[in-house]
Amino acid sequence: LAHGAGGKAGRTLVEAVFLEAFRNPLLEPLADGAILAPGTSRERPDAERPVERSADGRVDQAASAPALAFTTDSYVVTPLFFPGGDIGDLAVNGTVNDLAMCGARPEHLSAAFILEEGFPIADLRRIAATMAEAARAAGVTIVTGDTKVVQRGKADGCYITTAGVGTVAPGVRLGASEVRPGDAVIVSGPIGEHGVTVMLARGGLDIEADDLVSDTAPLNGLTARLLDACPGRQVRCLRDATRGGVATVLNEVAQTAEVAVVVEEEAVPVRPSVRGACELLGIDPLYVACEGRMVAVVAGDRADAALAALRGHPLGEGAAVVGRIGEDPPGLVLLKTGFGGTRIVDLLVGDPLPRIC
Amino acid sequence: MRSCVRAEVRVDGVVQGVGFRPFVHRLATDLGLRGMVGNDECGVFIEVEGASGAVAAFVRAVRERPPPLAVVERVTSREIPVTGEPGFGIVASTGAGRGRALISPDVATCDDCLRELADPADRRFGYPFVNCTACGPRFTIVLSSPYDRAGTTMASFPMCEACAAEYHDPASRRFHAQPVCCPACGPRLRLVDAASREIPGDPFARAATLLRRGLVLAVKGIGGYHLAVRAGDGPAVAGLRARKRREDRPFALMAADLDAARRLCDVGPEEERLLTGRQRPIVLLGRRPDAAIAPAVAPGARSLGVMLPYSPLHHLLLRRFPEPIVLTSGNLSDEPIAYTDEAAFERLRGIADAFLTHDRPIHTRTDDSVVRVFRGRELPLRRSRGHVPSPLPLARGPRRPVLGCGAELKHTFCLAEGGRAFVSHHIGDLENYETLRSFVEGVRHFERLFGIRPAVVAHDLHPEYLSTKYALDREDAERVGVQHHHAHIASCLADNGARGPVIGVAFDGLGYGADGTLWGGEFLVAGLAGFRRAGHLAAVPLPGGAAAVRQPWRMAAAYLGGGAPRSLGVRARNAALWDAVVTMAGHGVNAPLTSSAGRLFDAVSAIVTGRDAVTYEGQAAVELEQLADPRERGAYPCRLLTAPAPAPAPARAPASPRAPTPAHAPTPTSDLGLAEVPEPSGGFAAEGRDLVEAALEDVLAGVAAPVVSARFHNGVARLILSGCLRVREDTGLTAVALSGGVFQNVLLLERACALLEDHGFTVLTHRRVPPNDGGISLGQVAVAAARQRRSGET
């Protein structure tokens, strides 16, 4: 289904249906999570305590008290178990990462399960154990939850929804609208590992690449280091490159900030095994999902400091500056190829289909 | 005088920049008429006064004997009051009117100018920018309408007295020739090295020396920069390939004259006409076995692309260096041709050793046109320099102006109003930013130049084409989705001035189908307004999507599967990935289904020619065609399987609320313009696998590759015949239109036409726009126009 692919179709569905129905200033940026400044309420978010709002509606957390970050996400994956992880890892790390991308310190999670009748209890135990381990690694606690069982055939084994809360330190303000020309674009490590691993597992493709495992990981340790190393809003924007991959994240940045994102193809870190698998599968690693990689946009003159901070963390060893923010052409992501060409890296409307005649 | 009258005469068509006003001046003066003539944005306006017989003769002559480059579309005259004003004058251009004047394409240097170029007594002797009203740059230098010097890139060169005198002399060949100039006042040629340092001496003599030494010369031509090397110099040609990163695609050649071309290739009468005509395209010609050129020019190809000099600069260069030269677009592989001096120096510095350049700016990048001859007639492969922006006539034009946004590769767009369709120059492959920009800016340029604001924007259904996305962003116009293969067939109909309904055979690489799958081997029952899919090649998976297009061996794997003998060349060469690709195909892992004919050619080419990976679009099929033994008459059989009647159900929901909804909704038959055509008894699928397996069997039995290739081509031609016979049985239709990139293959085209005609079909093929995606924009316009008419718009 095209609407699940994380590209333009997904956004338009959200905008057409949910934003229309739920419209409010906190939802409007359609970010990974919302930041609730102390005292904000649904009707009058500004009533108790005036807050500054940035261009994309994001609340400015400049005041002295920490704010609350809140997010939720549902997890659906086939197969449920794959090299390097399972749906349980994804459900914890995904929500932890959404909080981390808001600049928050993740604290507590909820977990809700929809199980298909007959789902093996052993598998459920395995998933629960993974979730517990992932929560421990991320330093969060799972504090509430729910379980529903639906008839056989009404669900695909197991779906998980997690929600999470975290705290945002005073002075942190992140968002694509903070991005400006001259900034540097960093990815935190080699891309595409999760998506390729799952695709190979799903297709029953047995290719010899031992290091091909999902990159699922909690990024809060990494973001904390980065924010420490580049204080005072030098980190403009953080995004985990999940569905639609790095290409989709960069397109969202380009469109929201109305800037050009210029990426050097040769600077994008891709492991040889991932590159090989992408060549076999005929997919572009830039569009492949990661579950433990992020894109960070930082002030141009802080790029080295940011890189050093990321590389000092085990999950950021492979971090690299992959491009720059430019002024022209606004709204587009351009890829400078090794030959000196300039390819447009566009937001996909649906599933990728060849465009060659 | 007893019958003195005054008439106002309007002339529409290509009448500016072609010596029309001097012609009118001479004609009026000869007939003893008084009055005036001028250009406006709509064409030429004239007032003549004198004896009524002379006025009538004047109007007749304007209609019947215009200057050679003029295309007179319409002459209207009406009587107005006599003024008694003496003499005949040429008045200044006016900016009035709606801006419909037509701009001439760029025209190859005329014989008169060539004589001056070679005449030591002439003040333009050896001057590389000589031109007149009968020749020279036009479209590439025009900035705005009306066509006047101030609206061209010549605006920055004030005329000297001598040039101004010619420019204002109605008796001169240069009367109102906008690019007129001479060594005293015009552009200046320079030869510089890669560091932009001027190389002293005569530029042409020095350039010839460089070519002789095997160096690469960047040459600024009419529509952009070319790269030149001596075609007989193997290392130089190979070096250019390496620097340009162009691995296999044949290079075009420029020969000094017709005789030199004949030493390289066999030149038939129509080919001679095309080579020496004023459009001067690259003509694909059969290569002579003794052609003295390096093998690296066109590795393994039986034909060569040859052109003759078309600007004074080329003439002078080839006079100094009379050997054939490679003259290929100045770019890196896949990039658009460089046309600004800045970009040329930046991008070609690592490729060219020296630049033969000048200071007359090129406003619109325009590639060389490419043609081949089929049945003694022009078959365009790329319609660009020399043709653009001449409008193509539309027998049934749109009621409201239409922009056809084209497809993605070999892109063109088309702006149409009334009975005229302005198909753009070749834009290139839209995936590059620079090409996308030329598309967007090109549309703006055409809209201004011709004063047409599209009310309707027609586009492909492929949601990822950048041209589709552009169209969906044009919120100032109504948007109309046109299925890719319908557009191909409609372009063939428009090209032939036909309306249909016809049996449309659209064979190409890939195009987005009305059901959301990838089509490309289609039998349509098609009119201009609508179509039904009557049959198609049986669908096969495309394992790896675009990767399967780049690697034809994957198509062999998709067709043959795991059962192919391990010893088979194509499987043995790709043993490491064969099974994985077969699994991908079987499990549908990034393996969309396609009915593409191009991919069928790819599969067979991988098996027969060993072409596992391609470096340019269509390479595997081109090589298979070049290989075929034309004497072989055997044909592989192919079954037509009856499939259930094609369901009108759309496979996907529209991608977004602003997506092209009409595209996906099943169109009621009454709206297709096909009401008179009976419903088909059921669709069919042609089992392409039969052809692949027959080729495999022959290859395993040791049959020579040229024979296998020919039998495959003949088999595809037979498949086309049987499909058309089936559709004729159901519908009674006897006219067939052949379109799509696969029909650039002249062997297949010839065999298919012959078979169809033998069986009583009339066959339409392309003559003015290419059968490949360069023709899509015209087809989109034709469809959008027909739909306006069907919906009863007035």
Ligand SMILES: [Fe+3]
């Ligand atoms: Fe096509």
Ligand SMILES: [Mg+2]
């Ligand atoms: Mg998420």
Ligand SMILES: [Zn+2]
């Ligand atoms: Zn001339």
Ligand SMILES: [Zn+2]
């Ligand atoms: Zn002059």
